[in-house]
Amino acid sequence: QVQLVQSGAEVKKPGASVRVSCKPSEYTFTGAYIHWVRQAPGQGLEWMGWLNPNSGLTHYAQMFQGRVTMTRDTSITTAYMDLTSLKSDDTAVYFCARRTKGSRYVGQWGQGTLVTVSS
Amino acid sequence: QSALTQPASVSGPPGQSITISCTGTSSDVGGYNYVSWYQHHPGKAPKLIIFDVNNRPSGVSNRFSGSKSGNTASLTISGLQPEDEADYYCMSYTSTSDLDYVFGTGTKVAVL
Numbered sequence: 001q002v003q004l005v006q007s008g009a010e011v012k013k014p015g016a017s018v019r020v021s022c023k024p025s026e027y028t029f030t031g032a033y034i035h036w037v038r039q040a041p042g043q044g045l046e047w048m049g050w051l052n053p054n055s056g057l058t059h060y061a062q063m064f065q066g067r068v069t070m071t072r073d074t075s076i077t078t079a080y081m082d083l084t085s086l087k088s089d090d091t092a093v094y095f096c097a098r099r100t101k102g103s104r105y106v107g108q109w110g111q112g113t114l115v116t117v118s119s
Numbered sequence: 120q121s122a123l124t125q126p127a128s129v130s131g132p133p134g135q136s137i138t139i140s141c142t143g144t145s146s147d148v149g150g151y152n153y154v155s156w157y158q159h160h161p162g163k164a165p166k167l168i169i170f171d172v173n174n175r176p177s178g179v180s181n182r183f184s185g186s187k188s189g190n191t192a193s194l195t196i197s198g199l200q201p202e203d204e205a206d207y208y209c210m211s212y213t214s215t216s217d218l219d220y221v222f223g224t225g226t227k228v229a230v231l
Contacts, residue, residue: 035220044122044225045157045165045208047218062217095164104212104220105155107176109164 002026004096004110011116017084020113022096024077029053033099034079035106036070038092046092050099051079086117123148123209123223130229136197139226141209142190147221149190153212156185156194159225160205169194196228204230 003025010018022034036048049060051070058070069082079096094113097106124142131137141148141156148154156169167176169185172192182197192211196203209223 037222045159045210045222046122047210047220047222050219059219061219097165103170104151104153105167105170105210107167107170109166111164 002098002108004098004108006094006096006110006113009114009116011118012086014087014117014119016086016117017082018086018115020081020083020094020096020115022079022081022110024098028077029072029074029079031101033101034070034072035097035099036068036081037095037097037106039095039112040089040092043092045095048081048094053079083115086115088117091115091117123211123221125207125209125223125226127224128227128229130231131199132231133199133201135199136195137199137228139194139196139207139209139228141192141194141211141223143192143211143213143221144190146215147211147213148187148192148209150214151212152187154185154187154192155210156183157208157210158203158205159208165208199230201230204228 005023007021033050035050053072072079096110098108099106129137152172154172157165159165168179168183172187173185184195186193207226213221
Protein backbone atom coordinates (compact mmCIF):
# COMPACT_ATOMS: atom_id res chain seq x y z
CA GLN A 1 0.00 0.00 0.00
CA VAL A 2 1.49 3.30 -1.10
CA GLN A 3 1.81 5.85 1.65
CA LEU A 4 2.16 9.57 1.24
CA VAL A 5 4.36 11.34 3.76
CA GLN A 6 3.83 15.05 4.27
CA SER A 7 5.96 17.74 5.85
CA GLY A 8 5.39 18.97 9.38
CA ALA A 9 3.15 21.61 10.86
CA GLU A 10 3.69 25.26 10.00
CA VAL A 11 2.81 28.53 11.71
CA LYS A 12 2.67 31.57 9.45
CA LYS A 13 1.71 35.22 9.76
CA PRO A 14 -1.01 36.75 7.60
CA GLY A 15 0.34 37.70 4.19
CA ALA A 16 3.08 35.08 4.26
CA SER A 17 3.40 31.98 2.09
CA VAL A 18 3.61 28.31 2.99
CA ARG A 19 4.98 25.25 1.23
CA VAL A 20 3.74 21.76 2.06
CA SER A 21 5.55 18.74 0.65
CA CYS A 22 4.25 15.26 -0.12
CA LYS A 23 6.42 12.24 -0.86
CA PRO A 24 5.14 8.80 -1.86
CA SER A 25 6.77 6.01 0.10
CA GLU A 26 7.15 3.40 -2.58
CA TYR A 27 6.92 4.51 -6.13
CA THR A 28 7.82 7.01 -8.72
CA PHE A 29 5.21 9.41 -9.95
CA THR A 30 4.40 7.30 -12.98
CA GLY A 31 0.71 6.69 -13.55
CA ALA A 32 -0.73 8.92 -10.86
CA TYR A 33 -1.90 12.41 -10.07
CA ILE A 34 -1.43 14.21 -6.77
CA HIS A 35 -4.43 16.06 -5.41
CA TRP A 36 -4.51 18.57 -2.57
CA VAL A 37 -7.43 18.85 -0.18
CA ARG A 38 -7.83 20.96 2.94
CA GLN A 39 -9.99 20.90 6.04
CA ALA A 40 -10.44 24.01 8.13
CA PRO A 41 -11.25 23.57 11.84
CA GLY A 42 -14.78 22.28 12.25
CA GLN A 43 -15.35 22.29 8.51
CA GLY A 44 -15.53 19.70 5.75
CA LEU A 45 -13.07 18.63 3.09
CA GLU A 46 -12.35 21.12 0.31
CA TRP A 47 -10.77 20.17 -3.00
CA MET A 48 -7.95 22.50 -4.05
CA GLY A 49 -6.55 21.05 -7.26
CA TRP A 50 -4.35 18.41 -8.84
CA LEU A 51 -0.89 18.02 -10.26
CA ASN A 52 0.26 15.60 -12.95
CA PRO A 53 3.77 14.93 -11.64
CA ASN A 54 4.93 13.50 -14.95
CA SER A 55 4.04 16.49 -17.11
CA GLY A 56 3.80 19.23 -14.49
CA LEU A 57 0.27 20.03 -15.70
CA THR A 58 -2.02 21.40 -13.01
CA HIS A 59 -5.69 22.22 -12.50
CA TYR A 60 -6.73 24.43 -9.60
CA ALA A 61 -10.11 25.12 -8.05
CA GLN A 62 -11.14 28.61 -9.08
CA MET A 63 -11.25 29.88 -5.51
CA PHE A 64 -7.50 29.26 -5.17
CA GLN A 65 -6.46 30.54 -8.59
CA GLY A 66 -3.66 33.05 -8.30
CA ARG A 67 -2.69 31.96 -4.77
CA VAL A 68 -1.88 28.27 -5.14
CA THR A 69 0.92 26.60 -7.08
CA MET A 70 1.42 22.84 -7.26
CA THR A 71 4.79 21.62 -8.43
CA ARG A 72 7.05 18.62 -8.18
CA ASP A 73 10.68 17.63 -8.08
CA THR A 74 10.94 14.37 -9.95
CA SER A 75 14.55 13.82 -8.88
CA ILE A 76 13.39 13.33 -5.29
CA THR A 77 9.84 12.17 -6.09
CA THR A 78 8.26 14.95 -4.07
CA ALA A 79 5.22 17.09 -4.76
CA TYR A 80 4.71 20.56 -3.34
CA MET A 81 1.78 22.83 -2.68
CA ASP A 82 2.54 26.54 -2.24
CA LEU A 83 -0.13 28.88 -0.93
CA THR A 84 0.54 32.63 -0.86
CA SER A 85 -1.06 35.70 0.71
CA LEU A 86 -2.18 33.63 3.68
CA LYS A 87 -5.22 34.72 5.67
CA SER A 88 -6.53 33.48 8.98
CA ASP A 89 -9.17 31.41 7.23
CA ASP A 90 -6.41 29.48 5.46
CA THR A 91 -5.78 27.84 8.82
CA ALA A 92 -6.45 24.20 8.04
CA VAL A 93 -5.08 20.71 7.73
CA TYR A 94 -3.78 20.23 4.20
CA PHE A 95 -3.80 16.73 2.73
CA CYS A 96 -2.17 15.38 -0.37
CA ALA A 97 -3.81 12.38 -1.99
CA ARG A 98 -3.05 10.10 -4.92
CA ARG A 99 -5.31 9.39 -7.87
CA THR A 100 -4.35 6.67 -10.30
CA LYS A 101 -4.45 7.85 -13.91
CA GLY A 102 -7.77 6.89 -15.48
CA SER A 103 -9.62 6.80 -12.18
CA ARG A 104 -11.83 9.47 -10.66
CA TYR A 105 -11.17 8.92 -6.97
CA VAL A 106 -8.25 9.31 -4.62
CA GLY A 107 -7.05 6.06 -3.17
CA GLN A 108 -4.24 7.01 -0.79
CA TRP A 109 -3.91 10.04 1.46
CA GLY A 110 -1.10 11.71 3.33
CA GLN A 111 -1.30 12.17 7.08
CA GLY A 112 -2.12 15.85 6.77
CA THR A 113 -0.17 19.02 7.56
CA LEU A 114 -1.58 21.63 9.93
CA VAL A 115 -1.00 25.16 8.73
CA THR A 116 -1.85 27.82 11.28
CA VAL A 117 -2.11 31.44 10.15
CA SER A 118 -1.95 33.81 13.07
CA SER A 119 -0.49 37.18 13.88
CA GLN B 120 -19.77 25.54 -7.22
CA SER B 121 -21.32 24.59 -3.89
CA ALA B 122 -20.47 21.47 -1.99
CA LEU B 123 -22.65 18.42 -2.45
CA THR B 124 -25.37 18.23 0.19
CA GLN B 125 -25.18 15.62 2.94
CA PRO B 126 -27.07 15.37 6.22
CA ALA B 127 -25.06 16.81 9.09
CA SER B 128 -25.47 13.74 11.24
CA VAL B 129 -26.89 10.23 11.22
CA SER B 130 -26.99 7.86 14.16
CA GLY B 131 -28.04 4.38 15.05
CA PRO B 132 -27.49 1.59 17.56
CA PRO B 133 -25.01 -1.20 16.91
CA GLY B 134 -26.27 -3.67 14.35
CA GLN B 135 -28.63 -1.27 12.63
CA SER B 136 -28.30 -0.07 9.03
CA ILE B 137 -28.02 3.60 8.18
CA THR B 138 -27.95 5.47 4.88
CA ILE B 139 -26.20 8.73 4.10
CA SER B 140 -27.36 10.74 1.10
CA CYS B 141 -25.25 12.96 -1.13
CA THR B 142 -27.18 15.31 -3.40
CA GLY B 143 -25.67 17.20 -6.29
CA THR B 144 -26.66 18.20 -9.79
CA SER B 145 -26.58 16.86 -13.32
CA SER B 146 -23.11 18.40 -13.65
CA ASP B 147 -21.65 16.16 -11.00
CA VAL B 148 -23.41 13.28 -9.20
CA GLY B 149 -26.13 12.90 -11.81
CA GLY B 150 -23.86 13.25 -14.81
CA TYR B 151 -21.17 10.71 -14.03
CA ASN B 152 -20.69 7.41 -12.25
CA TYR B 153 -17.72 8.90 -10.43
CA VAL B 154 -18.95 9.20 -6.87
CA SER B 155 -16.59 8.07 -4.14
CA TRP B 156 -16.99 7.92 -0.38
CA TYR B 157 -14.43 8.51 2.35
CA GLN B 158 -14.41 7.63 6.02
CA HIS B 159 -12.57 10.16 8.17
CA HIS B 160 -11.66 9.66 11.78
CA PRO B 161 -10.54 13.08 13.10
CA GLY B 162 -6.80 13.42 13.26
CA LYS B 163 -6.23 10.65 10.75
CA ALA B 164 -6.04 10.44 6.97
CA PRO B 165 -9.36 9.92 5.19
CA LYS B 166 -9.93 6.40 3.89
CA LEU B 167 -11.53 5.45 0.58
CA ILE B 168 -14.45 3.08 1.16
CA ILE B 169 -16.45 3.28 -2.09
CA PHE B 170 -15.44 4.34 -5.60
CA ASP B 171 -17.32 4.72 -8.87
CA VAL B 172 -20.67 4.77 -7.04
CA ASN B 173 -20.78 1.17 -5.82
CA ASN B 174 -17.33 -0.43 -5.84
CA ARG B 175 -15.41 -1.35 -2.71
CA PRO B 176 -11.62 -1.28 -2.58
CA SER B 177 -9.90 -4.45 -1.49
CA GLY B 178 -9.96 -4.77 2.28
CA VAL B 179 -13.03 -2.62 2.89
CA SER B 180 -15.83 -4.35 4.75
CA ASN B 181 -18.81 -5.49 2.69
CA ARG B 182 -20.99 -3.73 5.27
CA PHE B 183 -20.35 -0.60 3.21
CA SER B 184 -22.28 -0.24 -0.03
CA GLY B 185 -23.05 2.57 -2.45
CA SER B 186 -25.75 3.42 -4.93
CA LYS B 187 -27.04 6.31 -7.01
CA SER B 188 -30.37 7.53 -8.32
CA GLY B 189 -30.52 10.65 -10.41
CA ASN B 190 -28.59 13.45 -8.73
CA THR B 191 -28.40 11.68 -5.36
CA ALA B 192 -25.84 9.10 -4.29
CA SER B 193 -26.13 7.07 -1.12
CA LEU B 194 -23.83 5.21 1.24
CA THR B 195 -25.33 2.45 3.35
CA ILE B 196 -23.59 1.03 6.38
CA SER B 197 -25.17 -2.22 7.47
CA GLY B 198 -24.61 -3.89 10.82
CA LEU B 199 -23.37 -0.66 12.38
CA GLN B 200 -20.31 -1.14 14.61
CA PRO B 201 -18.67 1.20 17.14
CA GLU B 202 -15.64 1.65 14.88
CA ASP B 203 -17.91 3.05 12.16
CA GLU B 204 -18.30 6.22 14.22
CA ALA B 205 -16.57 8.80 12.03
CA ASP B 206 -17.19 11.54 9.51
CA TYR B 207 -18.17 10.46 6.00
CA TYR B 208 -17.71 12.49 2.83
CA CYS B 209 -18.86 11.90 -0.71
CA MET B 210 -16.87 13.25 -3.62
CA SER B 211 -17.85 13.56 -7.26
CA TYR B 212 -16.14 14.42 -10.47
CA THR B 213 -17.74 17.57 -11.88
CA SER B 214 -17.87 19.24 -15.27
CA THR B 215 -18.30 22.76 -13.93
CA SER B 216 -15.71 25.27 -15.00
CA ASP B 217 -14.42 26.25 -11.59
CA LEU B 218 -13.24 22.88 -10.35
CA ASP B 219 -12.81 19.21 -11.28
CA TYR B 220 -13.96 17.53 -8.11
CA VAL B 221 -16.35 18.50 -5.35
CA PHE B 222 -16.83 17.10 -1.86
CA GLY B 223 -19.99 16.71 0.10
CA THR B 224 -20.61 18.73 3.24
CA GLY B 225 -19.84 15.70 5.40
CA THR B 226 -21.92 13.54 7.74
CA LYS B 227 -21.04 12.64 11.31
CA VAL B 228 -22.09 9.09 12.09
CA ALA B 229 -22.74 8.30 15.72
CA VAL B 230 -23.14 4.76 17.04
CA LEU B 231 -25.47 5.03 19.99
